[in-house]
Amino acid sequence: MIHQEEKIIRYLKEKNAECVKMIFDNYYQVLCLFALRFVHSFEDAEDVVQEVLVNFWEKKRGTVFEGSLKSYLFGAVQKEALYMIRQSGRLIFEEIGNYSDVLLDEVSVEREEDINARREKLRKEIQRLPEKCREVFIAIVLEGLSYKEVADKLGVSVNTVKTHYARALKQLRDNLDTIILLILLRLRKLVVS
Numbered sequence: 574m575i576h577q578e579e580k581i582i583r584y585l586k587e588k589n590a591e592c593v594k595m596i597f598d599n600y601y602q603v604l605c606l607f608a609l610r611f612v613h614s615f616e617d618a619e620d621v622v623q624e625v626l627v628n629f630w631e632k633k634r635g636t637v638f639e640g641s642l643k644s645y646l647f648g649a650v651q652k653e654a655l656y657m658i659r660q661s662g663r664l665i666f667e668e669i670g671n672y673s674d675v676l677l678d679e680v681s682v683e684r685e686e687d688i689n690a691r692r693e694k695l696r697k698e699i700q701r702l703p704e705k706c707r708e709v710f711i712a713i714v715l716e717g718l719s720y721k722e723v724a725d726k727l728g729v730s731v732n733t734v735k736t737h738y739a740r741a742l743k744q745l746r747d748n749l750d751t752i753i754l755l756i757l758l759r760l761r762k763l764v765v766s
Contacts, residue, residue, distance in 0.1 A: 578642045588635045596626060600643065604650050606735045611654035613746075615739065621657055625649045698748050702741050709734050710741035 581599070584592035601622060608618035625646065638645075702710060705727075712723040713734075720738075724731045 581642060582638050585634055585638055586636065592634070593626065593630050596629070596642075596646070600646055601626075603732060604646060606732060606739065607647060608650050608654045609735070609739045611651065612657060614743065617657065618654075621650055621654045625653050698745055701748075702744060703737075706737045706741040706744070709737035710745075713738055 581592055581595045584595065604622045604625070605615065605618045608621045609615065612618050612621060629646070629649065699707060699710065708727060709723055712718045712726060713720070718726065720731045720734045723734045727734070
């Protein structure tokens, strides 16, 4: 059920705990998907969102809240996710791209057969993705389309695109080693047949 922001903010001011449930109903899933842009797993994304919601309730209840609740929550999730990354010392998938050239240069002494074998493994893993996840992954990573463009192309919502993309990334992370992911980032023009 979608709740109006004005009602949520009124309950917040009144210290009515129903406010937390209403925020959860409205924003929990979309905030988790948003957090996946920054963290390694869906579990981490849930931790981030839960931390934000608990802090929001503890710090803001009984106060007059001004501005957009949705904007505030998205900003808080991004900030908390980046804080979690810094604290854990992990690199996220997108950060690996910043270092891919350097790392790939270090492994460039590998034989051509090894590189070709890894490319083939990558191609096979992409083909093993569920159909919709594969379509979304190829459109975003290999074709460079935005979430909105992919949603329009496939006739689905942006949230559906984000869900399929997150699932694809998770499956690839689980089944491929870091070097293959680096090859993917470097070879964005990979032909998937």
